[in-house]
Amino acid sequence: MLLTFLFALASLQAPSPPQVQSISDLSQEFTFYMDGRFHAQYLKGVGRDARNWGSLHRLDLSNTNLLLLEDGDPHVPFSPESIAHVERYVREGSTVLLMADGGDPMPPGEALVAKLGGSLSQRAAEPPLSAVGADWEVEFRGGRVLEAGPEWTVLIQDAQQRPVLARRKLERGFVLLGSRGLFGHQPDAKDPINARWVTPLLVELATHKRFDPSRAHERAFAEHARAVGPLTLEYTDGTARSADAIAGEFALVRPHLVALTGVEPSPGMIRQLLILPTGKGGFSSGERIAIAAWWGGYPDRRYPMVELIAHEAGHSWVLPHPEPMWNEPIATYLGILVGRRLEMPEAGLTLERQIAAGRRHDPDFTRVNPLEKDAPRDLVWGKSFFAFEELERLHGPGVLAKYFQTKRAIVPAGRQGYSMDDCVAVWSRAVGQDLFPWFRSLAFQVDAERTDLE
Ligand SMILES: [Zn+2]
Secondary structure, three states: OOOHHHHHHHHHHHOOOOOOEEEEOOOOOOOOOOHHHHHHHHHOOOOEEEEOOOOOOHHOOOOOOOEEEEEOOOOOHHHHHHHHHHHHHOOEEEEEEEOOOOOOOOOOOHHHHHHOOOOOEEOOOOOOOEEEEOOOOOOOOOOOOEEEEOOOOEEOOOOOEEEEEEEEEEOEEEEEOHHHHHHOOOOOOOOOHHHHHHHHHHHHOOOOOOOOOOOOOEEEEOEEEEEEOOEEEEEHHHHHHHHHHHHHHHHHHHHHHHHHHHOOOOOOOEEEEEOOOOOOOEEEEEEEEEEEEOOHHOOOOHHHHHHHHHHHHHHHHHHHOOOOOOOHHHHHHHHHHHHHOOOHHHHHHHHHHHHHHHHHHOOOOOOOOOOOOOHHHHHHHHHHHHHHHHHHHOOOOHHHHHHHHHHHHHOOOOOOOHHHHHHHHHHHHOOOOOOOHHEEEEEOOOOHHOOOOO
């Protein structure tokens, strides 16, 4: 019954053939927004998207009709080959959307904008913005105006009638150039500003080119991959110069993580290390950890990179049972401990700063339940770090390793769910003492009755 019903539902919702086959580029700059959120906000009902992780000039664009680009990370110039590739793509009939703002210095995307006949400027757009010849409502998150010559049609202008979004035809295709501030930003895709006119505009321009919807629309991945010890190191032309150094940092960090946790990463985890073209962020999907090539000012500053690598790797260490509330704090705490073992003074400072920030919400850490839904982030993190440090002081040395070893020993991989009550049960077993009262004295509302782990 259920299957039949689901099948019927699926066929009702089967989308009509996509009008837009887009590529979101992550090779000039990685952002979580471009990794699916732009598509969710503007193209979900009308198009299919694939992500490009590899160098732009190597990308097969033949069966697509829209390329989505931001103005790029300052460390990754648009190569002459990539610029020529995009220009050819447009001339042959496709559309490129370039979300770009001038600055000092100019972003790398300026070189591509120039080749396509436009120019960015450093002058701030002055609200309110308005549509030219259309009754679109325009929302704007701030940005710069453009320079657009007579071959451009201005679509959105600022209060001084200077262009903020413009389009031009270039042979058989189109360029749409506008400030990044006209589009959403939220990582959860909940701010699809201007979607009411952005979506039809993208469809109108992109559908000038036909593509074959029956052909697979596959992502292109980082083009360089090679073995470094037990890892496959993945990178592009644009991140090549950071890749070896970061792989070296990982090799340095890894044994410290093994020492701190007392266990190897969970089976099958951390096979790939992907270098992301950005100074911001990273992620772990368990098997693959992805690290921002210039995180925290790397390579000039090393501590933030060591902390990030240990953090992302730490996510793979805790699987298949991440600690619910502690998922992020415990990963960063591992980073801090690795930094401490490497005698980096920033590690201790980071720890003290976070504990102090937590105390602003709960001076002696006995009042606010960090498991409360609306508990402030600083409280959750500060109190967690405080608890980990106290556990080490009271039950150490090496108490974290005892916790991880106990967890591996008594929590089966196939177990459904892992709650904070389960966590405290594991901690208790690890130190040989019932820690529920102690955690409750710190206002963690945990309960031994709710766990079946002894
Ligand atoms: Zn994380």
